Amino acid sequence: MRKEVNMKALQIRNLKKSFRSNFLLKTYQILKDIDINVEEGEIYGFLGPNGAGKTTTIKCILRLIYPDNGEIEIFGTPHSQLASRKKVGYLPEHPYFYDYLTGKELLLFTGRLFSISPKESASRADELLRLVGLENKKDLKLRKYSKGMIQRIGLAQSLINDPDLVILDEPFSGLDPIGRKELRDIILSLKGAGKTIFFSSHILQDMELIVDKVGIIQEGRITREGKLSELISHSVQSYETLFSGLDEAILKEHKIQFQLRDRNFLVVSPGKEEANSLIQLITANKGNIISVSPIKMTLEDIFLKELK
Numbered sequence: 001m002r003k004e005v006n007m008k009a010l011q012i013r014n015l016k017k018s019f020r021s022n023f024l025l026k027t028y029q030i031l032k033d034i035d036i037n038v039e040e041g042e043i044y045g046f047l048g049p050n051g052a053g054k055t056t057t058i059k060c061i062l063r064l065i066y067p068d069n070g071e072i073e074i075f076g077t078p079h080s081q082l083a084s085r086k087k088v089g090y091l092p093e094h095p096y097f098y099d100y101l102t103g104k105e106l107l108l109f110t111g112r113l114f115s116i117s118p119k120e121s122a123s124r125a126d127e128l129l130r131l132v133g134l135e136n137k138k139d140l141k142l143r144k145y146s147k148g149m150i151q152r153i154g155l156a157q158s159l160i161n162d163p164d165l166v167i168l169d170e171p172f173s174g175l176d177p178i179g180r181k182e183l184r185d186i187i188l189s190l191k192g193a194g195k196t197i198f199f200s201s202h203i204l205q206d207m208e209l210i211v212d213k214v215g216i217i218q219e220g221r222i223t224r225e226g227k228l229s230e231l232i233s234h235s236v237q238s239y240e241t242l243f244s245g246l247d248e249a250i251l252k253e254h255k256i257q258f259q260l261r262d263r264n265f266l267v268v269s270p271g272k273e274e275a276n277s278l279i280q281l282i283t284a285n286k287g288n289i290i291s292v293s294p295i296k297m298t299l300e301d302i303f304l305k306e307l308k
Helices: 054-061 103-113 118-131 147-158 177-192 204-210 228-233 248-253 272-284 299-307
Strands: 008-020 027-039 043-047 069-074 088-091 165-169 196-200 213-218 221-227 236-244 259-261 264-269 288-296
Touching: 008 054, 008 196, 027 043, 027 054, 027 196, 027 213, 027 221, 043 054, 043 177, 043 204, 054 069, 054 165, 054 196, 088 147, 103 118, 103 147, 118 147, 147 165, 147 177, 177 196, 177 204, 213 228, 221 228, 236 272, 264 272, 272 288
Parallel strands: 043 196, 043 213, 088 165, 165 196
Antiparallel strands: 008 027, 008 069, 213 221, 236 264, 236 288, 259 264
């Protein structure tokens, strides 16, 4: 059955989840009316501090735990139906596999779980081992894999069933800078192949480089969600004005702090009004404006602002 055009890959509405403490003395609400919308074909970054509810949300999506309330749909199908998860790939935050298997044996075993024929599984396994850079380690036992290699083979097994939705929980964990760059390239290639990627991460630099949309969760609530380009473009921290041809005494008279850069003046204004006032001052005194640059907030700036 073909998916409808513009159908949401993942839609969560009013999701709630609580846990009881030891001896059932107290109930802790972990998720509080979570709403998430992931469009088909986009990369969605799920961001939040430790304990905010990221992994709990992912486990509810995959039905590894059962929510107390709310609706979850995967490509329009309720997540309670097995069919909704047949085209979902998953990499857990701390993957653990049978360590007596080799890398290729793990992929063949995972293929059998999805009822994929042995011939197709073998073909897919070789393709995925090349994709994650482990083709030369395919016959090595998993117990001899490094943490980064386990992360790579975990990504490969999440793709064995050629999923339409790939869910990755902290996929950059344990990877060195080169490995993180390679993983970013793989995620972008998956998007290029038409797949939807939903992943959580605390490595904001990696997330900022590849995501289309971001959702920030804090204390079990989504505090901000939107296109990354819109969040950053609407979040200007300050304005930098570079100019020349003005007497320092004028700036000091107006109590304007400045820096000298290659014999030019650089002034950082906290807002648009201050920047406009400065421009008027420069113009009135026949100075030369070289550039006015808005300094936008990074994803890390936005995240830290939300936490505060």
